Amino acid sequence: MTETRTLLPHLACVKTSSEAAVLASRGDWHADLLGALKPSLQKCIRALHNVALQWDVSEIGWIDTAGMLLHIQALEQLQNQGCTVEFRGQSQDFARLYDLLQKYRMAGASSERPAQRSAIVSILDDIGKRYVGVWYTLANFLAFIGENFVHFLYSLRHPGAFRIKAIIKNIDDAGFKALPIIALTSFLIGVVIAYQGAVQLEKFGANIFIVDMIGISITRELAPLITAIVVAGRTGSSYTAQLGVMKLTEEIDAMRTMGFDPHRFLVLPRMIALMLALPLLIFFADIIGIAGGMLISNLHLNISFHEFLHRLQNVLAVKHVWIGIGKGPFFAWLIAVVGCFNGFQVARDTESIGRYTTISVVYAIFLVIACDAVFSVILTGLGI
């Protein structure tokens, strides 16, 4: 193994008279080792004004671009301070590297960078850009929805245009494979509700009313909401990431040039699949959630399964179940549209995939909850 001996770079500075001085560089001027040297170099140079300087570089072992740049920068500064500088004992390598760097340093140096803007201007600039950006995004989002709707109508008139295989695959991904996690969350929600209710109802001896409470709250509100939130986190984010990567790798451009419209081939199958799958998932969550509640009622309030089911059939109007399931397609549409739209927003770099995936999940969950609130207001208004 070649043991490269490294000598720390070092600068000796001797002022011989008021008009003359000698500088000597020694050691290896290697980028790794130079950090500490700059202050001492500066200190030495600042003291030199209008002197004739001899700079001895004969004892430099090894020098790279960074080391040479320090020499060049020092040289320029010295010349500005009215000194004359002469290198002594330059090796061939030193001279060559010096010439090379000078050549490429000067080239294109004329194009100065634009002056820095003041802080206030850049803050205002930033606010303005963001504001305009929000409007652009909103306009793009509406355009996306419109375009998507047009493609949907087209597909309705030409049913052959639906990508049945893609829809089935997406139902498998977003629906079937989500069953375990949906089962787990809705079961736990049922358990939690039953526990909380059991304590309160027991005080009044109104044990049996646990059935009404669980039946209605789960089917009408909790199952749809929890399922939609889980799906937004699981499927909405994956839609954004999938489409985002396809956008970065120019796959979407390639599809466009082959006449495969991304809306028809990518967005609609995902949207339709989710709109079909989510109501089914909600129904599944209803069953598991009620089962969770039933288990706890049995353990804590001694309501037998038979009793529970009998009561459930009497008190749970079927409209509650339908309302809960009916929210599914709306939630699904929101999740799919937000997920796909954000996927198309990805541009330029891999970081933006992460950014838009986060945005997509946050917005999807927010919109689902907002939509649920709207449902509540309207349905209450209608007295349903």
Next chain:
Amino acid sequence: MTVVIKARDIVTRFGDNVVHDGVSLTVNAGEIYGLLGGSGSGKSTLLREFILLLRPHAGSIRVLDYDVMALSPFQAEQLRRRWGILFQSGALYSSLTVAENIAVMLQEYTDLSSDVIADIVHIKLNMVGLPEHAADLYPAELSGGMIKRAGLARALAMDPELLFLDEPTSGLDPVSAEGFDKLIMELRDILGLTVVMVTHDLDSIWTIVDRFAVLGDKKVVAEGDLDTVMKSQHPIIDAFFKGERGHIRSRHGN
């Protein structure tokens, strides 16, 4: 003459697909060394083995006098600072501008002040012939040729002794390709680099490559300078150099 890379009897497999079966070659200091071979003959794979991204199943590799097959993490760290690599597709960091891409190693590994780093970036950009305004662009905003140049500038950032180039001139127009070749030669002469390049470009082989190896049949079918290799009667060499394109070139050039 000092040896920079010495590979002996390398065997590489991906599942059942044997890519190398006893590849041996030697790269000397200060030369521009070419790796040739058809698509899928394992040139990029061999390169990845030299730069510690892939471990061959058998054989020995020495790079800059380090035994690549038995390297401590500390030695690997040292070795990695002494080479620069231009990947086949550029592999620039997409979230950094060109200038930041070039500066990233300097910022990470040295204590240089930001004005020195800015100066170095400026010099490297000029060296590879990128215009000044390219410094603030993101990789997605560059043309194919500019990506190659930016990748080269990044590879050169730390003044490496050894430069690996995977198809540096593919995708460039003939004028740019020639300019790129000249640049590599100039850098070799001035900075004393050793260059290992994968190439399909017959012009590069004729003009700048000192010695090269031709991969085929999972082995090195010929190694040496142009004359030595051309004397070989191997059918792969014939196909490579005596095909239509090779003919035209040798009639006019060599």
